[in-house]
Amino acid sequence: MKIVARFASLLVVVVLFTAAVYPQYTWTPELQVKMKIVGSPKISPDGRKIVYTVNEPVMSADKSEFLTHLWLANTDGSDNRQITFGDKSAANPKWSPDGSMIAFTSNRKDNRNQIYVLRVAGGEAEQITDGKGAVSNFEWAPDGRSFAFTMSDPKTDAEEKDGKGRNDFRWVDENVKIARLYLTPLAADAAGKREVKKIGDTGRHVTAFDWSSGGRSLVFAHVKSPVVDHWPTSDVSLVDINTEEVIPVASTDLAEQNPSFSPDGRWLVMTVSDRPVRWAQSNRIHAYPVQNARISGASPRVLAASPDGQPAIGGWMPDSVRVYFTEAKGTGTALYEGNVASGTVKEISYTDGVVGAFDFDRTGNALAFVMHDIDSPPEVYYGRSGSTAPVQISRANGEMAKLTVPRTEVIKWKSKDGREIEGLLTYPMGYKPGTKVPFILNIHGGPAGVFNQGYVGGRGAYPLASFASKGFAVLRPNPRGSSGYGVEFRRANIRDWAGMDYEDLMTGVDHAIGMGVADPARLGVMGWSYGGYMTSMIITKTDRFKAASAGAPVTNLMSFNGTADIPSFIPDYFEAEFWDDPAVYAKHSAMFNIKNAKTPTLIQHGENDIRVPISQGYELYVALKRRGVPTRMIVLPRQPHGIQEPRLQIATMQSNLDWFEKYIK
Numbered sequence: 001m002k003i004v005a006r007f008a009s010l011l012v013v014v015v016l017f018t019a020a021v022y023p024q025y026t027w028t029p030e031l032q033v034k035m036k037i038v039g040s041p042k043i044s045p046d047g048r049k050i051v052y053t054v055n056e057p058v059m060s061a062d063k064s065e066f067l068t069h070l071w072l073a074n075t076d077g078s079d080n081r082q083i084t085f086g087d088k089s090a091a092n093p094k095w096s097p098d099g100s101m102i103a104f105t106s107n108r109k110d111n112r113n114q115i116y117v118l119r120v121a122g123g124e125a126e127q128i129t130d131g132k133g134a135v136s137n138f139e140w141a142p143d144g145r146s147f148a149f150t151m152s153d154p155k156t157d158a159e160e161k162d163g164k165g166r167n168d169f170r171w172v173d174e175n176v177k178i179a180r181l182y183l184t185p186l187a188a189d190a191a192g193k194r195e196v197k198k199i200g201d202t203g204r205h206v207t208a209f210d211w212s213s214g215g216r217s218l219v220f221a222h223v224k225s226p227v228v229d230h231w232p233t234s235d236v237s238l239v240d241i242n243t244e245e246v247i248p249v250a251s252t253d254l255a256e257q258n259p260s261f262s263p264d265g266r267w268l269v270m271t272v273s274d275r276p277v278r279w280a281q282s283n284r285i286h287a288y289p290v291q292n293a294r295i296s297g298a299s300p301r302v303l304a305a306s307p308d309g310q311p312a313i314g315g316w317m318p319d320s321v322r323v324y325f326t327e328a329k330g331t332g333t334a335l336y337e338g339n340v341a342s343g344t345v346k347e348i349s350y351t352d353g354v355v356g357a358f359d360f361d362r363t364g365n366a367l368a369f370v371m372h373d374i375d376s377p378p379e380v381y382y383g384r385s386g387s388t389a390p391v392q393i394s395r396a397n398g399e400m401a402k403l404t405v406p407r408t409e410v411i412k413w414k415s416k417d418g419r420e421i422e423g424l425l426t427y428p429m430g431y432k433p434g435t436k437v438p439f440i441l442n443i444h445g446g447p448a449g450v451f452n453q454g455y456v457g458g459r460g461a462y463p464l465a466s467f468a469s470k471g472f473a474v475l476r477p478n479p480r481g482s483s484g485y486g487v488e489f490r491r492a493n494i495r496d497w498a499g500m501d502y503e504d505l506m507t508g509v510d511h512a513i514g515m516g517v518a519d520p521a522r523l524g525v526m527g528w529s530y531g532g533y534m535t536s537m538i539i540t541k542t543d544r545f546k547a548a549s550a551g552a553p554v555t556n557l558m559s560f561n562g563t564a565d566i567p568s569f570i571p572d573y574f575e576a577e578f579w580d581d582p583a584v585y586a587k588h589s590a591m592f593n594i595k596n597a598k599t600p601t602l603i604q605h606g607e608n609d610i611r612v613p614i615s616q617g618y619e620l621y622v623a624l625k626r627r628g629v630p631t632r633m634i635v636l637p638r639q640p641h642g643i644q645e646p647r648l649q650i651a652t653m654q655s656n657l658d659w660f661e662k663y664i665k
Contacts, residue, residue, distance in 0.1 A: 025403060026469050027403075027405075027429075027457065027463070027465035027466045027468065027469040028463075028466055028469075029463050029466055029649070029650045029653035029654050029657070030650055031457075031466075032457055032458060032459060032460075032463045032465060032466060032653065033057055033459055033646050033649050033650050033653075034056075034057060034400070035377055035378075035397060035400055035455070035457060035458040035459055036054050036055060036056040036377075036378075036396040036397055037054070037055040037056075037378060037459075038052055038053065038054055038055075038370055038378050038379060038380050038394050038396050038397075039052065039053045039055070039357055039370055040052055040053045040091070040092060040093055040357060041357055041359055041368035041369065041370060041380045041382075041393070042093055042094060042095055042359050042368070043075070043095075043359050043360075043361045043366065043367075043368050043382075044095050044099045045095055045097060045098065045099040045362060046099050047075065047361045047362065047363065047366060048074060048075055049072060049073065049074055049075065049120075050072070050073050050074075050075055050368050050380065050382060050393055051070055051071070051072050051083075051093045051095065051102055052070070052071055052073075052093070052368075052370075052380045052393070052394060053068050053069070053070060053071070053090075053091055053092075053093065054068065054069060054071055054082075054394070054396045055067070055068040055089075056396075057646035058087075058646075059646055059647060064645045064646050064647040064648070065645060065646070066644070066645075066646060067087070067088075067089050068089040068090060068091045069082055069083075069084045069085065069089070069090050070082070070083050070084040070090050070091075070093050070102070070104060070118075071083065071394065071396075072102075072120075073380075073393050073394070075366070075368075075382050075391070075393070076391060077382075077391050077392060077393050080393065080394065080395065083102075083118065084104070084106075084118070084125070086108065088106055088107050088108040089106060089107065090104050090105070090106045090116070090125075091104060091105055091106070092104055092105045092137070092138075094138070094139070094140060095140075096117075096140055096144045097140060097142060097143065097144040098144055099120070100119060100120055100121070101117050101118065101119050101120065102117070102118050102120060103115055103116065103117045103118075103128070103138065103140065103147070104116055104118070104125075105135055105138065106125075107134075108127075109127065109130070112131075112132075112133070112134040112135075113134045113135045113136070114127055114128070114129045114130060114131070114134075114135055115127075115128040115129045115135055115138050115147060115149060115184075116128060117186070128147065128184065128186065128194065129147075129149065129151070129184060129194075129196070131151050131154070131182075131196065132154030132155070133151040133152040133153055133154040133177075134151065134152050135149050135150070135151050136149075136150045136151065136152060136179050137149065137150050137208075137209075138150075139209065139210065139211055141211060141215050142211055142212075142213060142214065142215040143215055144186070145185060145186055145187070146183055146184060146185045146186055147183070147184055147185075147186065148181065148182070148183055148199075148209060148211065148218055149181075149182055149183075149184070150179040150180065150181055150182070150206050150209065151179060151180065151182055152177050152178065152179045152226075153177040153178055153179075153180070154177075176225045176226065176227070177226070178203075178204065178205040178206075178225060178226055179205050179206050179207075179226065180198055180201055180206060181198070181199050181200045181201070181206050181209060181218065181220055181239070182196055182197060182198055182199065183196070183197045183199055183241070184196045184197070199218070199239055199241070199244055200218065200220060200237065200239030200244070200246050202222055202237065202246060204222040204223060204224060204225075204235075205222060205223050205224070205225050205226045205230075206220050206221070206222050207221045207222065207223055207234065207257070208220065208221045208257065208258050208259065209221070209259075210259055210260050210261050211261065212261050212265050212290075213261060213262070213263060213264060213265035214265060215241065216240065216241055216242070216292075217238050217239060217240050217241060217294070218238070218239050218241065219236060219237070219238050219249065219259040219260075219261060219268060220236070220237060220238075220239070220259070221234050221235070221236050221256065221257050221258060221259055221270070222234070222235060222236075222237065223235075227565060228565050228566055228611075229565060229566045229567055229568050229569070231255060231257075232255045232273070232277040232568075233255070234255045234256055234257045235248065235249075235250060235251040235252075235256055236248075236249045236250040236251075236256045236257075236259045236270055237249055237251075238294065238295065240294075247294065247295070249268070249288065249295050250270065250272070250286075250288075250300075253275065253276075253277070254272050254273045254274075254275055254277060255272070255273040255277050255283075256270050256271075256272050256273075256286075257270060257271050257272075257283075258270055258271050258313055260313060260315070260316065260323070261290070262290075262316050262320035262321075262323075262340075263316055263318055263320045264320040265290055266289065266290055266291075266320060267287050267288065267289065267290060267320060267340050268287070268288040268290050268295065269285055269286065269287045269288075269313065269323050269338075269340065270285070270286055270288075271283040271284070271285055271286075271311060271313065272284060272285075272286045272302075274309075278491070278572060279448075279568075279569050279572045279573060280447075280448055280481070280487075280490045280491045280494070280573070281309070281310055281448070281490075282305075282309040282310075282487040282490075283309060283310060283311060284302055284303060284304075284305055284306070284309075284311070285302075285303040285306075285311055285313065285323065285325070285338050285345075286300040286301070286302055286303070287300055287301040287302075287303065287323075287340035287343075288300045288301075289301075301340060301343050302343065303338045303339075303340070303343050303344070303345055304338075304343060304344055304345040305345070306325070306327055306336055306338075306345050307327065307329065307334070307347075307486060308327040308328060308329065308483060308484055308485070308486060308487070308490075309486065309487040309490075310327055310328075310483060311325040311326075311327060311336065311338070312325055312326050312327065313325045314326060314358045314359075315358070315359070315360060317337075317360065317364045318360075318362060318363060318364040319364070321339060321340055321341050322337050322338065322339055322340075323337070323338045323340065324336065324337050324338070324348075324358065324360075325338065326355070326356060326358070327484075328450045328452060328483050328484035329350060329484055330410075330422055330478075330484050330485065331352075331410055331422060331424060331450070331451060331452045331453045331478070331484070332350055332351055332352045332353060332452065332453055333350070333351050333353065333354055333355040333356065333452065334347050334349065334350045334351075335347070335348050335349040335350075335355070335358065336348065351371065351373075352373060352453050353371060353372060353373030353374070353376075353452070353453050353454065354371065354372050354373070354378075354452050354453070354454045354455075355369055355370070355371045356369065356370055357369055357370040365384060365385040366382065366383065366384040366385065367382070367383055368380060368381070368382050368393070369381055369383075369390075372454055372455040372458075373453050373454065373455065374405065374408045374424075374453050374454070374455065374456055375405055375455075376401060376455060377396075377397035377400050377401055377455045377457065377458065378396075378397065378455065378458075379392055379393070379394045379395070379396060379397060380392075380393040380394040381393060400457060403457065404429075405455070405456050405457045405465055405468075406426050406427055406428065406429050406431075406456060406464070406465055406468030406469075407426070407427045407431065408424055408425065408426040408427070408453070408456055408464075409424070409425055409427075410422060410423070410424060410425075410453070411423055411424075411425050411475075411511065411512075411515075413507055413508055413510075413511035414507065415479075415480075415500065415503050415504045415507045416500070416503040416506075416507055417500060417503070419480065419492075419500075419504070421477060421478065421479060421480075421504045421507070421508060422477070422478050422485075423451065423475055423476055423477035423478060423508055424451050424453065424475070424476045425473065425474075425475050425476075425512060425517070426456060426464050426467075426468055426473065426474045426475075426476070427468065427473055427517070428468050428469075428470075428471045428472060428473055429468045429469050429471075431473070431517075433516075434516050435516075435517075436516060436517065436518065436519035437471060437472065437473050437517065437518070437519055437522075438471060438472045438473070438519060438522040438524070438660070438664050438665045439472065439473045439474075439475070439509070439512060439513075439517065439518035439519060439522065439523050439524070440467065440472055440473070440474045440475070440523075440524040440525065440526060440660060440664075441474075441475055441477070441505060441508070441509055441523070441524070441525040441526070441545075442462055442464075442474050442475065442476045442525075442526055442527060442531070443476075443477070443479075443505065443525070443526070443527030443530070443531035443534045443535060444476065444478070444482070444527065444528075444530070444531050445527070445528050445529030445530045445531050445532075446481065446482065446483070446529070446530045447481035447482070447493060447497065447501070447530045447573075448481060448482065448483045448490050449482060449483065449530065450478055450482045450483040450484040451476040451477070451478055451482075452484070456468075459649055460649070460653075461528055461551050461604065461643065461649070461652045461653065461656065462474075462526060462528075462653070462656060463653040463656070463657065466653065466657060467657065467660075470657060470661060470665065471665065472524075472660065472665070473512070473517050473518060475508055475509070475512050475518075477504060477505055477508045479493075479501040479504035479505055479508075480492035480493050480500060480501050480504055481493035481497075481501050493573075494573060494574075494575065495573070495574050495575055495584065497533070497534075497537075497573065497574075497588050498533075498534060498537035498538075498541070498588055499588075501534070502534070502537070502538065502541065505534070505538075506542075509523065509544075520544075521546075522546060522664040522665065523544055523545045523546060523664065524545055524546060524547045524548065524549075524660045524663070524664045525538055525539075525545045525547075525548050525549075526548065526549035526550075526551070526656060526660075527549075527550070527551065527553075528551035528552055528604075529551070529552050529553075529554070529611070529612060529641065530554070531551065532550040532551045532552050532553025532554065532612070533553055533554040533555070533590075535548050535549065535550040535553060535601075536550050536553045536554075536555045536590035536601075536620055537588070537590050537593075539590070539596075539597045539598070539599040539601060540590050540593040540594060540595075540596045540597050541593075541596070543598045543599060545599050546599070546600070546663050546664045547599065547600050547601075547602075547659060547660055547662070547663030547664050548599045548600070548601045548602070549601070549602040549603075549604065549656050549659055549660070550601060550602070550603050550604070550617070550620065551603075551604045551605070551652075552604070552605055552606065552609055552611075552612045552616075552617070552641055553590075553603065553605075553612070553616060553617060553620060554612055554616055555589065555590045555591050555616045555617070555619050555620045556589050556590070556591040556592075556616060556619055557570050557574070557578065557585040557588060557589045558578045558582070558585050558586075558589065559591075559615065559616070559619070560612065560613075560616055561578060561585075563613045563615060563616075564610070564611060564612060564613060565610045565611060566611065570585075574588070590620060591619055591620070591623060594620075594623045594624070594627065595627070597623075597624060597627065597629055598629060599629070600629065600630035600631065600659075600663050601620070601624055601629065601630075601631045602631070602632050602633075602634070602655060602656065602659040603617045603620055603621050603631065603632070603633040603634070604617075604633075604634050604636065604652055604655065604656075605617035605618075605633070605634075605635060605636065606636045606638075606639030606640055606641060606642075606643065607635050607636060607637045607638065607639060608637075608638055608639060608640050609639065609640055609641045610640065610641075611640070611641035612641060614635070617633060618633070621633040632655075632659070634651070634652070634655050636648050636651070636652065
C-alpha cells in the first residue's frame, strides 16, 4: 500500500507494504464477501487507546447477515481485542469525557437501537435508554453525566392495536414518523429509572446535533421530514438546555447542515449550499461567531470554496480555529484544513486511496483513521506528529491482505469534445502486455458518484478481483457528472444524461482498445443505479457490446419520477417537470428508445428498493423479452437500493460473472 500524505508538519509519510504472493488461490464471490469493514475509530481522552468497529458476514443454515461489533486496542497496536459479542450488532462507539466508559448503540432488545454503556474496567454493558422508538444518534454531555440523542417517533398504542387487527391502512405523506431530540441522565434514580426529556421540538426531523462546550445549549439541524427528497429544506437552530428556548440560527432557502461547535465554544460551523440548492451539490463552510453559547448576531464568515465543493466536516483542531474536512480528489482522497479566523482553506494531505473516519486526539498531535487502497483491504491506523509512519491498529483483514489482487492503474483519455476523463483499469490476473482480453465497462452510480482507488477484493455487486481471475479487464471511468473533479465537472451533464457522458465512456472503451488491452469483439457493460441507467441507455444507442448487466436501473424518467422517494431529483437535473418538457424525458429514457436494443441484458433489482423502484427493472425486462432480446432478471427479496445480505451479495456477484462468461468470454 502506498501512502503519500502530508498532514501539515504532523505527518510526512511514505509507506510501502508489499503483499505476499499466494498464486494457488482463486478470487470468487464467496471469498470477496468475507472482507470485513472497519470503521468509527475513536481515540480515548488520555490518548492511549482506540475503540473501533468491525463489520463481517455471518452465514449459517438459517442466517445471512452482516454483524458489527466493537474492538479496543492500544495506540501502539497492542492488546487488540473484541469487547462486544452476541448475535446483535453494536456500533457508533463514543468515549465518555473521562475515558472510563464507552457508549454505543445496539438493537439487542426488541430489535430497536438503544444506548448502552460499557465500562472499560470490565463488566456487562448497561442499557441506558429503553424507548419505544429507535435511537439514531447520541452524544455525551461535556460533563459526562447525561446524553443528548435523537429517537424516531414510535407507533402509538392505537396504531399498534390497528396493526394487530389488520386495520392498518395509511395515508401517503401523512402521520410521518420523525426523529426528535431528547436528553437522559447516565445515572438511574433510586427506582432504577431514567427521565427522558424531549427538547427543542420544532415539529421537524432532526438530522444532526452538537453540544456547546459548556453544555449550556445544543445546536441541531432539522428538515421538513425524513423523506430523502427534503434535504434541501435543512435549517439549523439552537436550544437552551435550561430555558428550552429554541433560537433559529440559519433558516433560509439554502440547505444548512452538519453544525459543530468549536472546543472553546466561540465558533459554530456548518456546511451551506449555494443558491439555488442543486442535487449536484456545491457547499461551503460558514463560521458563526458565538457568545455565551448563543450566536452573537454577527454575519457568518464564509470560508473559501473547497476544490470539489463538497466538504465533509470531520471535526475541530484543539485551537478552535482550524476545522478539518475531507473530499474526493480525482480517484484519491484529500484532507483539508479550514481556518475560521482567516477564512482560508488548504490541503494538508492527499492519499492514492480511500481515507476517512478521522479522529484527532485532544492535543491535535495524533489521529486515527480508516484507510484502504487498491492493493490493501481497509484497516484502522494511528499516526503521531514526528513519527515516520502510521501504526496499523486493526488486523481485521489480515488473511485477505496476504492475497495478491489484480493490477489496477489510473488512466486518462480525451473525450469527443477534448475534455480529459480519468478512470481505473483493472487487468486480468497474470496479464501479459499486448494481449487483447474480454473487457467490461463498469459505470458508477450517482450520477455524482466517483470511482476511487479503493480495495478491489471487497464486497459489492461487481466483483473486480473475481472478474480478473476469470480473465476479464474492467474499466471504471469517472465521466462528467462525477464528484472529485470540481463543481463545474459535476454539473456538466445537466439536461444531458447519456449525452456527452456517454461519449466520455465510449472514448474510454476506445482508449482501452487502443492500448491493446480490450478485445473489440468481446465487450460488456455493467452498472448499478445511475450506472444501470447508463447501461440501459447504452444498449439503445449501440450494439458494440455483446452483453450488459443493469443493476437497479432507472429506465423511464417519467415513471421513475412518479414512484421514487426523490421526486425533485430528475426535475432538478433536467430543469423541467415531465409535463412541461416530455420530449427531454423521452429522449433520455431507455424505454422510449428500446426498439434499438439488441444486447443480451441481465437485470438485477432489490424488491424493497424505494430509491429506484423495482418497477423500473420490470419495465426493461418486459420490453426486452417482448422484443426477443435475450434477458434474465434476478429479484433480490427484502433488499433496498443496496444489497445488505451476504448470500444475496454472492448471488448478485455470481450472476454477473456467469452472464459475462456466457456472452463475451
